[in-house]
Amino acid sequence: DAKTTQPNSMESNEEEPVHLPCNHSTISGTDYIHWYRQLPSQGPEYVIHGLTSNVNNRMASLAIAEDRKSSTLILHRATLRDAAVYYCILRDGWTSYDKVIFGPGTSLSVIP
Amino acid sequence: EAGVTQFPSHSVIEKGQTVTLRCDPISGHDNLYWYRRVMGKEIKFLLHFVKESKQDESGMPNNRFLAERTGGTYSTLKVQPAELEDSGVYFCASSGGRGRVSVLNTEAFFGQGTRLTVV
Numbered sequence: 001d002a003k004t005t006q007p008n009s010m011e012s013n014e015e016e017p018v019h020l021p022c023n024h025s026t027i028s029g030t031d032y033i034h035w036y037r038q039l040p041s042q043g044p045e046y047v048i049h050g051l052t053s054n055v056n057n058r059m060a061s062l063a064i065a066e067d068r069k070s071s072t073l074i075l076h077r078a079t080l081r082d083a084a085v086y087y088c089i090l091r092d093g094w095t096s097y098d099k100v101i102f103g104p105g106t107s108l109s110v111i112p
Numbered sequence: 113e114a115g116v117t118q119f120p121s122h123s124v125i126e127k128g129q130t131v132t133l134r135c136d137p138i139s140g141h142d143n144l145y146w147y148r149r150v151m152g153k154e155i156k157f158l159l160h161f162v163k164e165s166k167q168d169e170s171g172m173p174n175n176r177f178l179a180e181r182t183g184g185t186y187s188t189l190k191v192q193p194a195e196l197e198d199s200g201v202y203f204c205a206s207s208g209g210r211g212r213v214s215v216l217n218t219e220a221f222f223g224q225g226t227r228l229t230v231v
Contacts, residue, residue: 034219043116043203043222044155099145099168100205100220102155 004088009107012078020073020106022088027068031090035062035073036100039084044102047073047086051093083110114138116223118204124229130192133226137186137206143167144187145207145220146179150200161187194230201225 005023012018024033034049048055048062050071055062061074075082087105091098117136125131137144146158158177160168163184172179176195181187191198205220 036220038155043205043224044220045222046219049219099157099160101157102147104154 004090004103006086006088006103006106008104009109011109011111012075012082013111014080015077018075018078018082018108020075020086020088020108021070022072023070024088024090025069027090028092030093032093033062033064033068033071034089034091034100035060036087036089036102037084038087038105039081044087044100049091078108078110080110080112083108116204116206116221118202118223118226120226121224122227122229124231125194127196127230128193130190131194131228133189133191133202133204133228135187135189135204135206135223137204138208138221141206141208141221142184143207143220144181145205146187146189147203147205148200149203149225150197155203158189191228194228196230199228199230201227 032049032051035047036044037047038044048057048060050062050064052064054064063072063074073086085105085107087102089100116138119134123131142163144161147155148158149155157171159172159179161181164181176191178190179187203222203225205222207220
């Protein structure tokens with residue numbers, strides 16, 4: 001699996017936007033960019049994914065660089081509940097069977 | 113629709129004993145995964161089932177760990193005999209679909225985990 005690089009930790013004020021960066025300079029053409037997060041004492045949960053175009057859903061937005069070597073997860077208004085570890089993961093869209101491989105992720109703290 | 117459920121939520125056992133963890137995936141999901149997080153470390157992949165077959169067991173730490181998925185429904189992960197270093201949180205995940213097409217957009221749904229403490 002291609003690797004991703006994320007900052008170890010970030011802080012945000014409540015109700016402000018948060019931009020979580022991810023570098024994946026060795027991404028292949030068939031790799032999808034997935035984001036998961038793990039809230040304290042819970043299992044990981046899916047957030048969003050994309051291939052080339054920017055994506056929006058009810059939880060977040062995903063901005064993908066034109067060369068696909070980096071992406072940014074955007075939380076439009078951080079809440080205390082968004083404090084979690086966020087994982088940027090590449091998944092090969094052409095592998096018959098795939099698995100989610102976690103790195104260290106970014107630990108997001110939200111300040112009231 | 114029920115999510116991925118794991119049982120028990122917590123287990124405390126003595127070194128040398130046997131423990132069996134259970135995972136019930138989302139109904140209809142062919143893919144079932146086991147992960148483990150040891151304190152202070154990253155979440156590590158253990159094993160992947162497709163229906164009842166082991167597709168990838170490259171992450172299983174040693175032969176004290178045995179995973180089964182009889183009938184392609186629920187799965188069990190047995191640790192026998194348990195050692196102190198087996199302590200951690202064990203997560204199960206499932207995803208639907210099969211083969212190449214489904215991977216493109218398949219998200220994995222995780223359970224809440226089983227916290228195993230070996231004393």
